[in-house]
Amino acid sequence: xxxxxxxxxxxxxxxxxxxxxxxxxxxxxxxxxxxxxxxxxxxxxxxxxxxxxxxxxxxxxxxxxxxxxxxxxxxxxxxxxxxxxxxxxxxxxxxxxxxxxxxxxxxxxxxxxxxxxxxxxxxxxxxxxxxxxxxxxxxxxxxxxxxxxxxxxxxxxxxxxxxxxxxxxxxxxxxxxxxxxxxxxxxxxxxxxxxxxxxxxxxxxxxxxxxxxxxxxxxxxxxxxxxxxxxxxxxxxxxxxxxxxxxxxxxxxxxxxxxxxxxxxxxxxxxxxxxxxxxxxxxxxxxxxxxxxxxxxxxxxxxxxxxxxxxxxxxxxxxxxxxxxxxxxxxxxxxxxxxxxxxxxxxxxxxxxxxxxxxxxxxxxxxxxxxxxxxxxxxxxxxxxxxxxxxxxxxxxxxxxxxxxxxxxxxxxxxxxxxxxxxxxxxxxxxxxxxxxxxxxxxxxxxxx
Amino acid sequence: xxxxxxxxxxxxxxxxxxxxxxxxxxxxxxxxxxxxxxxxxxxxxxxxxxxxxxxxxxxxxxxxxxxxxxxxxxxxxxxxxxxxxxxxxxxxxxxxxxxxxxxxxxxxxxxxxxxxxxxxxxxxxxxxxxxxxxxxxxxxxxxxxxxxxxxxxxxxxxxxxxxxxxxxxxxxxxxxxxxxxxxxxxxxxxxxxxxxxxxxxxxxxxxxxxxxxxxxxxxxxxxxxxxxxxxxxxxxxxxxxxxxxxxxxxxxxxxxxxxxxxxxxxxxxxxxxxxxxxxxxxxxxxxxxxxxxxxxxxxxxxxxxxxxxxxxxxxxxxxxxxxxxxxxxxxxxxxxxxxxxxxxxxxxxxxxxxxxxxxxxxxxxxxxxxxxxxxxxxxxxxxxxxxxxxx
Numbered sequence: 096x097x098x099x100x101x102x103x104x105x106x107x108x109x110x111x112x113x114x115x116x117x118x119x120x121x122x123x124x125x126x127x128x129x130x131x132x133x134x135x136x137x138x139x140x141x142x143x144x145x146x147x148x149x150x151x152x153x154x155x156x157x158x159x160x161x162x163x164x165x166x167x168x169x170x171x172x173x174x175x176x177x178x179x180x181x182x183x184x185x186x187x188x189x190x191x192x193x194x195x196x197x198x199x200x201x202x203x204x205x206x207x208x209x210x211x212x213x214x215x216x217x218x219x220x221x222x223x224x225x226x227x228x229x230x231x232x233x234x235x236x237x238x239x240x241x242x243x244x245x246x247x248x249x250x251x252x253x254x255x256x257x258x259x260x261x262x263x264x265x266x267x268x269x270x271x272x273x274x275x276x277x278x279x280x281x282x283x284x285x286x287x288x289x290x291x292x293x294x295x296x297x298x299x300x301x302x303x304x305x306x307x308x309x310x311x312x313x314x315x316x317x318x319x320x321x322x323x324x325x326x327x328x329x330x331x332x333x334x335x336x337x338x339x340x341x342x343x344x345x346x347x348x349x350x351x352x353x354x355x356x357x358x359x360x361x362x363x364x365x366x367x368x369x370x371x372x373x374x375x376x377x378x379x380x381x382x383x384x385x386x387x388x389x390x391x392x393x394x395x396x397x398x399x400x401x402x403x404x405x406x407x408x409x410x411x412x413x414x415x416x417x418x419x420x421x422x423x424x425x426x427x428x429x430x431x432x433x434x435x436x437x438x439x440x441x442x443x444x445x446x447x448x449x450x451x452x453x454x455x456x457x458x459x460x461x462x463x464x465x466x467x468x469x470x471x472x473x474x475x476x477x478x479x480x481x482x483x484x485x486x487x488x489x490x491x492x493x494x495x496x497x498x499x500x501x502x503x504x505x506x507x508x509x510x511x512x513x514x515x516x517x518x519x520x521x522x523x524x525x526x527x528x529x530x531x532x533x534x535x536x537x538x539x540x541x542x543x544x
Numbered sequence: 545x546x547x548x549x550x551x552x553x554x555x556x557x558x559x560x561x562x563x564x565x566x567x568x569x570x571x572x573x574x575x576x577x578x579x580x581x582x583x584x585x586x587x588x589x590x591x592x593x594x595x596x597x598x599x600x601x602x603x604x605x606x607x608x609x610x611x612x613x614x615x616x617x618x619x620x621x622x623x624x625x626x627x628x629x630x631x632x633x634x635x636x637x638x639x640x641x642x643x644x645x646x647x648x649x650x651x652x653x654x655x656x657x658x659x660x661x662x663x664x665x666x667x668x669x670x671x672x673x674x675x676x677x678x679x680x681x682x683x684x685x686x687x688x689x690x691x692x693x694x695x696x697x698x699x700x701x702x703x704x705x706x707x708x709x710x711x712x713x714x715x716x717x718x719x720x721x722x723x724x725x726x727x728x729x730x731x732x733x734x735x736x737x738x739x740x741x742x743x744x745x746x747x748x749x750x751x752x753x754x755x756x757x758x759x760x761x762x763x764x765x766x767x768x769x770x771x772x773x774x775x776x777x778x779x780x781x782x783x784x785x786x787x788x789x790x791x792x793x794x795x796x797x798x799x800x801x802x803x804x805x806x807x808x809x810x811x812x813x814x815x816x817x818x819x820x821x822x823x824x825x826x827x828x829x830x831x832x833x834x835x836x837x838x839x840x841x842x843x844x845x846x847x848x849x850x851x852x853x854x855x856x857x858x859x860x861x862x863x864x865x866x867x868x869x870x871x872x873x874x875x876x877x878x879x880x881x882x883x884x885x886x887x888x889x890x891x892x893x894x895x896x897x898x899x900x901x902x903x904x905x906x907x908x909x910x911x912x913x914x915x916x917x918x919x920x921x922x923x924x925x926x927x928x929x930x931x932x933x934x935x
Contacts, residue, residue, distance in 0.1 A: 310852065310854070311614060311853055355564075359562075359616055360616035361616060361617060361618045362616065397562060398562075422565070423565035423566075423569055424565060424569065424616070425566070425569055426565075426566045426567075426568075426569035426614055427570050427854055429850050438569055438570060439569040440566075440574070440580070442563060442564075442565040442568075442582065445580060445583055447568055447569060447571070447574045447575045449575075
């Protein structure tokens with residue numbers, strides 16, 4: 096048990112270190128308060144780290160995110176707690192007592208230099224599906240999720256490591272033998288850390304719906320049918336294919352995008368619009384045009400919602416890049432010879448059409464994270480009927496929650512794009528700062544009296 | 545008229561339609577006829593006075609309900625087709641063959657213009673079993689077997705019902721049957737738009753079933769199964785399709801096979817399975833028919849590309865057995881049997897009387913009969929039931 100003594104400085108807890116959590120933490124830390132930034136993954140960065148380019152400016156996602164990740168890790172007022180989970184939050188006086196479980200990495204982070212010799216040597220190398228790469232690449236049992244990970248420290252996957260799952264890994268530990276700084280430590284145990292904080296920001300992010308809930312599109316049946324997030328990894332220049340868009344080893348000639356997969360759909364329990372798909376599909380179409388100049392690109396859509404700053408202009412631009420937008424939600428994907436066939440009605444023509452494809456990309460719905468219920472229970476937070484965290488008032492208190500001094504930011508509250516997520520993170524930070532300033536005043540008046 | 549359609553618009557919640565086209569996009573007959581259910585919904589909204597008579601393509605719908613399954617807004621497009629057919633039925637503006645089938649159902653309890661007293665003809669060779677089952681229905685039984693019209697009268701389908709009867713005997717189920725008292729289930733009647741007749745049949749049949757009082761009911765046809773399960777309000781009765789019942793009996797170890805369908809040199813028969821719309825898409829019974837097939841010694845199951853939720857309709861449902869439709873040339877069954885042949889299977893297994901008839905016909909027309917044989921799963925079960933019962 097590690098107990099961080101109550102400091103003279105009031106502190107905030109930020110749960111989730113995606114772009115929302117990182118931004119909120121930086122704003123609070125810059126204002127002079129302490130922030131514990133907790134994430135269950137081995138690295139901070141969240142979903143944004145998985146993206147290739149960002150709409151509508153086409154900035155490389157990691158190029159704009161990585162500096163923020165580094166800032167967060169080097170900020171004197173931010174304590175990063177990666178590979179950690181909040182296990183309890185108790186109201187105590189004006190603040191909260193929080194317990195955090197730091198999972199064992201089986202790697203001494205003080206020693207690890209991130210050289211990767213261990214992963215090279217691992218017996219399971221290339222045999223473990225990479226979650227970060229959405230299953231399009233494999234990794235070792237000891238790994239960093241991606242090359243720009245922060246902290247750049249290796250982690251042993253307890254569900255994949257031969258030693259941790261079977262009690263033995265050959266005659267000697269390949270990873271241990273390879274490590275030049277003797278950082279690997281299989282005796283490591285989890286550590287419980289108690290924190291005292293005045294305010295909490297919840298920024299736990301989102302999941303994507305399982306595309307198999309729409310069996311008509313053949314996901315899981317045809318390798319040529321993939322999700323938008325898988326396409327991001329495929330398209331990413333620093334991803335597993337170095338940005339080459341290859342399907343079955345070949346460049347796709349006919350590419351079809353299907354929007355609203357699972358969104359706006361009473362069958363999937365996702366009645367809402369996922370808000371980001373229209374724009375990232377436009378971005379994907381642009382990326383395909385960039386990488387496969389002679390490709391036939393078709394986007395099937397029900398509506399195009401290009402509502403943000405610069406979005407309609409981006410949509411206009413992408414269409415002019417010889418991308419055919421056809422109105423109609425496809426009904427089915429099947430195989431004919433070597434090609435996939437997308438069945439749809441082109442509602443503008445008023446005719447059923449069959450469009451051949453080498454690659455079909457599904458814009459899958461943004462849904463609440465699988466563990467949102469347990470996070471809600473932890474903090475006593477209410478959820479709206481769509482499953483996301485319920486804000487105190489949709490219009491006038493958009494980052495407050497039903498629990499005083501607990502705020503929400505990002506896609507755990509509802510689907511949103513990066514600009515809106517960052518805005519909301521800044522709003523949550525500002526709300527948290529009001530609590531922190533009050534706490535500091537209370538602390539100093541106590542000292543004075 | 546305007547009043548009627550205006551009410552229809554409300555009842556069917558057509559205002560909830562977002563015109564996404566997923567219904568027409570997935571509609572198997574939209575590709576070959578003028579039927580465009582998405583456009584029809586739109587027309588209903590902007591012009592409730594539209595001339596329904598001009599839409600003869602309404603009779604092309606097979607009631608496969610792919611549109612209903614896929615509509616993201618719960619609009620139930622196929623129900624509009626049924627409702628508009630209802631208008632035509634009400635005013636008598638219907639194809640002659642539909643009229644004949646409906647009249648036959650009203651008078652004789654079956655759509656095939658056969659006499660009610662001949663309804664037991666299927667039981668040739670299992671007459672004793674049927675007699676016992678009729679007595680059991682009188683005395684009270686665990687399971688009521690609803691044979692259905694096509695299995696009762698159509699010589700091609702009768703063996704399916706007989707095979708099922710032999711399984712009941714072998715497993716010693718306490719099974720009852722209604723004999724000549726059995727009447728059409730009304731599933732296709734409702735889908736042809738004859739709501740009044742459907743309601744009459746449902747009422748009379750339900751009363752008959754309640755009289756027997758069996759806690760379980762099993763049907764030969766997915767069509768009867770569908771309406772009993774979803775439209776009769778028989779909450780106290782568990783309705784099963786025979787594939788569900790037999791899969792359960794196999795799982796419980798009560799149904800075993802002593803024979804084999806493999807060829808003489810022991811080579812397994814390659815079998816592909818066609819999901820009937822009323823069993824698969826509409827009632828999500830996908831696994832049991834496959835489990836049943838795979839339990840039959842000598843069967844090797846191979847899937848067509850379009851299977852389960854993506855299975856292609858055979859075009860025999862929704863009253864289409866009695867209406868030719870507006871495009872006879874491109875039959876969906878042709879496409880389907882080609883898909884089956886492409887798998888290399890020598891047997892195309894089905895679990896529905898309509899599928900059996902439409903697909904077998906298509907195999908003949910396409911000249912695939914040397915290559916592909918259409919069989920109901922029950923016929924394969926029958927072959928493998930007892931030692932030496934093989935062909």
